[in-house]
Amino acid sequence: MNYWLFKSEPDVYGIDQLAKAPGQRCRWDGIRNYQARNHLRDDVKVGDLILFYHSSCPRPGVAGVMEVVQAAYPDPAQFDPESDYHDPKATEENPRWYALDVKLVKKFAQLLPLSELKAQPQLADMALFKQGRLSVVPLTEAEWRTILSLEE
DNA sequence: GCCAACGTTGGC
């Protein structure tokens, strides 16, 4: 069992959209960074738990928890010339980018702000802070427990 | 809108 933090811009796709989706499930796609892709493709397993993080918005922070329901498969958007995520160098035989399916476990009653995460000495070494622009971030079990304990 | 950090591209 591994723990992750996935970022999304709520203007594009926020936790409320996931809450309203059929079965509260969605495809997590559009990842176009190699390090994030490698995590998605190689390390993220069915049953892993994920923090849903809202980024690039007025109130950045953790909005809730998701669970992986389908492990990585080639992201269909890379083959779609109409998509913003189209990649002309990707082929069906040799895909570059991967997506996976998640479901909502719970939406936090209140968003847990980034400022509060930063205020925790136990979280000072988090990958989230060390590598600010990675959109698929691993968490240790201790970090996971610390963050969940901050949510009442 | 600004800027720091860092990833990607392309010439050589």
Place this chain on the structure above:
DNA sequence: GCCAACGTTGGC
């Protein structure tokens, strides 16, 4: 393989 130029992310 190096590195400058450029693009993107994301907090503020």
